[in-house]
Structure formats: C-alpha cells, structure tokens
Amino acid sequence: YFENNNLLVKKNFFLDNHHHHGANIAKQLIGDALRQRVENIDHESCDPGDEDTFFVGDLGEVYRQHMRWKRNLPRVKPFYAVKCNPDPKVLQLLAALGTGFDCASKTEIEQVLSMGIDPSRIIYAQPCKTNSYVRYVANQGVKQMTFDNADELRKIAKLYPDAELFLRILTDDSSSLCRLSLKFGASLDATDDLLALAKELGLNVVGVSFHVGSGASDPLAFLKAVQDAQVVFKQASAHGFDLRTLDVGGGFSGDSFEDMARVLGEALDEYFPPHISIIAEPGRYYVSSAFTIACNIIARRTIENPVTGETSYMVYVNDGLYGNFSSIMFDHQHPIAKVLRTNERTFYNSPLADGVSADAGIEYSIWGPTCDGIDRITESIRFDHELNVGDWVYFEDMGAYTKCSATKFNGFSDAHDVIYVCSEPGARALLGL
Numbered sequence: 072y073f074e075n076n077n078l079l080v081k082k083n084f085f086l087d088n089h090h091h092h093g094a095n096i097a098k099q100l101i102g103d104a105l106r107q108r109v110e111n112i113d114h115e116s117c118d119p120g121d122e123d124t125f126f127v128g129d130l131g132e133v134y135r136q137h138m139r140w141k142r143n144l145p146r147v148k149p150f151y152a153v154k155c156n157p158d159p160k161v162l163q164l165l166a167a168l169g170t171g172f173d174c175a176s177k178t179e180i181e182q183v184l185s186m187g188i189d190p191s192r193i194i195y196a197q198p199c200k201t202n203s204y205v206r207y208v209a210n211q212g213v214k215q216m217t218f219d220n221a222d223e224l225r226k227i228a229k230l231y232p233d234a235e236l237f238l239r240i241l242t243d244d245s246s247s248l249c250r251l252s253l254k255f256g257a258s259l260d261a262t263d264d265l266l267a268l269a270k271e272l273g274l275n276v277v278g279v280s281f282h283v284g285s286g287a288s289d290p291l292a293f294l295k296a297v298q299d300a301q302v303v304f305k306q307a308s309a310h311g312f313d314l315r316t317l318d319v320g321g322g323f324s325g326d327s328f329e330d331m332a333r334v335l336g337e338a339l340d341e342y343f344p345p346h347i348s349i350i351a352e353p354g355r356y357y358v359s360s361a362f363t364i365a366c367n368i369i370a371r372r373t374i375e376n377p378v379t380g381e382t383s384y385m386v387y388v389n390d391g392l393y394g395n396f397s398s399i400m401f402d403h404q405h406p407i408a409k410v411l412r413t414n415e416r417t418f419y420n421s422p423l424a425d426g427v428s429a430d431a432g433i434e435y436s437i438w439g440p441t442c443d444g445i446d447r448i449t450e451s452i453r454f455d456h457e458l459n460v461g462d463w464v465y466f467e468d469m470g471a472y473t474k475c476s477a478t479k480f481n482g483f484s485d486a487h488d489v490i491y492v493c494s495e496p497g498a499r500a501l502l503g504l
C-alpha cells in the first residue's frame with residue numbers, strides 16, 4: 072500500500088481488472104482498509120478520539136455508478152445532489168467525470184465553485200431560497216434555479232431577473248422513503264397562472280423540474296411525472312416560453328436503478344423530442360454503496376433472561392442516531408451490523424462475520440453513545456460468537472444522508488475520518504493517483 076493524500080491504494084492491484092470485477096476488488100480493498108486502521112489502534116493506551124468511528128469510502132464505486140448511469144440513461148445528464156454527501160473527493164471525481172451539481176444553499180454552491188467548476192454546471196435546486204443567497208448566486212453567475220410559487224417569482228424578479236428558471240411541479244411521491252411533495256412542487260392547477268405571472272414579470276423560464284421523492288420505489292412515478300411535465304411544456308409554449316430542459320430530479324437507488332431507468336428512458340423518448348435536454352439530480356444513487364462505516368464497541372450490558380436462561384447483550388457503540396446514523400431517523404434506513412474480524416484475512420467470506428438468523432447465536436441490541444433512549448441502531452441481531460468491549464462492527468451502504476445530517480449532541484464529534492480506497496483504475500486516473 073501507499074498512502075497519498077490520505078488515499079489508500081493498492082499498487083498494481085488492477086492488472087487484469089475488468090469493470091465487473093470491480094465490486095469484488097472493492098470488498099477486498101475496503102476490508103483491508105478497515106482492518107488496517109483498526110489494527111493500528113492500541114486500544115489499551117490510545118488517546119480520546121483515536122478509536123472514533125470512521126468511514127472507508129470507495130471512489131471506484133462512485134465511478135462504477137456513473138458508468139452504469141451512462142449505460143442506462145444516456146440521454147440524461149446527472150447533476151449530483153451535493154446535500155446527500157458533500158465529500159470533497161466524491162465531488163472531485165464527479166467534477167472530473169463531467170457531471171453537474173445540484174446545490175441547495177450558499178455553502179454548497181461555494182464548495183462547488185471553489186473547485187473551479189463553471190457556474191453553468193450548477194443548479195440551485197431549492198424552490199424556496201434565502202434572499203441573500205439569491206444575491207450571492209446573482210453575483211457568482213449561477214443562473215439555473217427552481218421555483219414553485221408566486222412569491223418566489225416576485226423575489227427572483229427583484230433580486231435576479233436574469234435567472235434561468237425551472238418550474239418545479241408536484242409528483243406522486245407515495246412510494247418513496249422521504250416524501251418531498253408535501254413541501255415543494257406546484258400542482259398542475261397552479262402552473263398556468265405561475266407561467267402567466269413569470270411572463271408578466273419578464274422572467275426567463277427555461278424548463279420544468281420534478282422530484283418523485285427520495286428513495287422512490289415505483290418506476291411509474293417517473294412516467295406520470297414526465298407526462299405532467301409535458302403538459303407544462305405545452306402551457307409554457309402558449310405563454311410564449313421556449314422551454315429547453317427537463318429536470319427529472321433524484322429518487323434513484325442502486326437496487327432498482329435499471330427498472331427505473333427503463334421506464335424513465337422510454338417515457339422521455341415518448342414525450343420529449345431529442346432537442347430537449349434532460350438533466351437529473353441524483354444523490355443517493357451515487358454514494359450510498361460507496362461508504363462503509365466502522366464503529367467501536369465502547370460498553371456492554373449483559374442481560375439474563377430469567378425465564379429461558381438465555382444471555383443476551385446490549386452493546387453501545389461510538390456512533391448513533393445523533394451522529395452518522397441520523398439516516399435511521401431522517402432517511403428511514405435500517406443499517407445492518409457486521410462484525411469486523413481483525414487479524415484474520417477472510418472475515419468478508421466467513422459466514423461468521425454476518426448476523427445469523429432465527430434462534431441461532433447470541434442476541435444483541437446495538438445502541439449509540441448519547442444519553443437518549445431513542446439512540447438505538449438495531450433492536451435485535453444475532454451473531455454466533457461473543458462481542459466484547461473493544462471489538463468493532465461495520466455497516467455497509469452508509470454513504471447517503473449520513474454524515475451530512477450528523478449532530479454534535481452530547482459533545483460527540485461530527486467530523487470523522489474517511490479513508491479513501493479506489494477499486495477502479497479509471498477513477499484513479501481521473502484523480503491523478
């Protein structure tokens with residue numbers, strides 16, 4: 072291994088690597104990085120913070136997701152939703168891959184601009200914006216932004232009349248994990264009046280946007296939204312606007328991506344002629360599977376069941392719902408603990424490493440480090456050997472809506488190390504590794 076800018080890469084590891092081998096190589100690299108870090112901690116004498124929770128981020132996985140996007144949705148240009156995980160290396164890689172960026176605030180826009188990204192590669196996709204942020208983007212030349220109500224149009228007319236506006240419409244988000252249409256999106260009853268007002272105010276409406284809800288599971292939500300968007304394109308044309316772009320938002324996930332992409336792609340080709348550009352705002356899709364988190368067991372409580380005589384344990388780890396597991400609360404996730412086997416090369420392939428089902432093994436509940444009883448990661452999981460204070464567990468698929476919504480409650484840090492690995496040579500080349 073060599074360490075380069077905190078990037079841990081195994082040299083010459085990729086000699087006969089093909090894309091479909093990438094995921095297996097990733098497991099090996101991530102496992103090695105987890106073990107190496109943990110084995111370097113002297114748990115008997117380390118300083119406070121040395122045994123803190125940490126991430127391993129595989130930039131190769133982000134790269135693979137991008138290639139998968141291009142294969143399945145060649146017509147749609149992704150604008151990565153920075154809010155999902157503003158990790159600087161992820162942004163750097165996506166910038167090199169040529170994506171755009173969906174930003175929700177001044178800080179996110181500033182972070183992207185500071186990387187030298189052209190303002191035209193940013194969409195300020197927040198229908199209800201802070202006045203001073205609108206003045207900021209006007210100064211920076213970030214023109215593309217969304218709106219969904221009349222007050223916002225008047226705000227933009229006053230502060231940034233040259234902005235390029237996307238009218239965000241309501242969707243059926245009932246199949247999604249995080250519903251957004253409760254808060255944002257103009258209904259089709261309102262769009263005609265909004266377009267009339269935009270015309271009257273002399274504003275520049277250039278497209279329509281929607282979001283089917285984050286963690287969407289019904290591909291038909293995309294079909295309906297594309298159909299509705301086409302109606303609004305026609306309304307806009309009747310008001311004298313020449314819309315050029317449709318923004319299909321986020322909501323994609325790794326599991327169901329091909330199904331969604333097929334339905335969306337077919338709908339786009341049916342309802343939108345080729346001269347209309349299509350963009351999207353995927354967040355979760357790009358990063359969820361790219362990050363693994365490791366947590367240290369800091370305390371344990373033994374529970375004897377007086378009836379069955381069975382012994383179970385409550386284990387307390389150094390991260391929880393107020394930290395990177397905020398995704399349990401806000402993003403309705405159910406992260407699954409696996410045991411990190413150190414000093415043993417095969418833990419990933421060992422069935423012993425995963426939870427065991429039914430009545431086998433020893434039952435554990437897993438709790439976060441804060442004072443609050445809500446701070447529980449797992450109600451019940453079984454492993455077939457005994458976990459002790461000082462042992463480590465890890466959780467995969469922890470890249471989306473985790474670190475970004477962590478708090479410092481109880482004085483625990485929200486700034487945890489990321490060890491980067493890169494399981495794809497293409498990504499390494501782009502990052503100059």
Ligand code: PLP
Nearest residue numbers: 152285286321322352353354355
């Ligand atoms: N765009 C907007 C406007 C959003 O609000 C969100 C998430 O809340 C996203 C994009 C990213 O969504 P996802 O992570 O589901 O792709």
